[in-house]
Amino acid sequence: MDIRLDGISHSYDDFEVMRDISLDIPKGQILCIVGPSGCGKSTLLRFIGGLERPTSGRVLQMGEPPEGCLNPLTYVFQDFALLPWRTVSGNISLVLEDHGIKGAAAQEIIDDVLARTKLTDFAKALPKQLSGGMKQRVAIARALAVKPAVMLMDEPLSALDAQTRELLMDDLVDLWTRQPFTAVYVTHNLAEAVRLGHKVVVLSRRPGRIREVVNIDTPLAERETGDADLETAQKHLWLLMRDEARAADAELINV
Ligand SMILES: Nc1ncnc2c1ncn2[C@@H]1O[C@H](COP(=O)(O)OP(=O)(O)OP(=O)(O)O)[C@@H](O)[C@H]1O
Numbered sequence: 001m002d003i004r005l006d007g008i009s010h011s012y013d014d015f016e017v018m019r020d021i022s023l024d025i026p027k028g029q030i031l032c033i034v035g036p037s038g039c040g041k042s043t044l045l046r047f048i049g050g051l052e053r054p055t056s057g058r059v060l061q062m063g064e065p066p067e068g069c070l071n072p073l074t075y076v077f078q079d080f081a082l083l084p085w086r087t088v089s090g091n092i093s094l095v096l097e098d099h100g101i102k103g104a105a106a107q108e109i110i111d112d113v114l115a116r117t118k119l120t121d122f123a124k125a126l127p128k129q130l131s132g133g134m135k136q137r138v139a140i141a142r143a144l145a146v147k148p149a150v151m152l153m154d155e156p157l158s159a160l161d162a163q164t165r166e167l168l169m170d171d172l173v174d175l176w177t178r179q180p181f182t183a184v185y186v187t188h189n190l191a192e193a194v195r196l197g198h199k200v201v202v203l204s205r206r207p208g209r210i211r212e213v214v215n216i217d218t219p220l221a222e223r224e225t226g227d228a229d230l231e232t233a234q235k236h237l238w239l240l241m242r243d244e245a246r247a248a249d250a251e252l253i254n255v
Pocket of ligand 1: 012015017036038040041043044
């Protein structure tokens with residue numbers, strides 16, 4: 001299933017948030033969205049997920065979702081959103097129960113996503129027994145369990161410390177390399193964007209417009225921290241964002 005954003009503009013009453021965003025979300029790739037605070041990144045993700053509708057323009061879903069897909073557009077949130085009284089397995093089975101999948105069929109899916117996220121040994125643990133990084137892996141496993149067409153990831157690593165972020169980026173690269181998935185990944189962090197994104201969409205400050213779409217051709221598995229090409233890409237992204245970020249910063253202070 002392909003997703004196309006066609007001329008999306010949005011205002012909250014007179015407050016214009018984004019203007020004329022058109023974009024194809026490529027299947028089997030990670031598309032990162034970066035931009036200064038308040039430029040509409042999370043709002044755009046909500047439009048893609050169908051949680052809100054734009055004032056004008058359309059989100060088009062073209063083609064069929066993957067076989068066995070229970071929820072084509074599935075969120076991964078910054079704060080993990082796990083039920084504290086359910087084990088790791090129980091948190092994953094919840095999204096399957098919602099679709100009437102129980103017993104052996106559910107267990108097969110749970111075992112598969114736990115293996116893919118290297119959580120097999122933690123199936124019976126409760127969220128309170130897990131570190132932040134492990135909790136986010138459970139949230140990613142839960143998202144994978146519904147075989148989404150597109151994972152919508154809103155700053156999924158921003159609640160984690162720097163080392164844990166590095167580890168989770170490695171995990172995401174590993175996960176994608178073994179079985180490519182499609183994701184729209186919103187982040188403030190340009191290092192994250194050049195490490196994980198096949199494409200990085202740079203939005204201007206509010207009203208958010210597309211300033212540039214930067215393609216990063218180095219295969220994900222070959223991207224090392226400190227890689228010269230990635231550093232060049234990151235610098236390019238920063239130069240695009242710097243003035244916009246300054247202006248957005250000043251605007252927030254003056255509200
Ligand atoms: N429901 C709403 N009603 C009114 N204004 C809103 C609503 N939701 C978001 N906004 C405003 O729209 C603008 C874009 O918000 P959004 O959260 O999408 O930006 P963002 O780029 O994700 O920001 P950040 O990087 O700070 O998370 C902001 O100015 C925000 O205050």
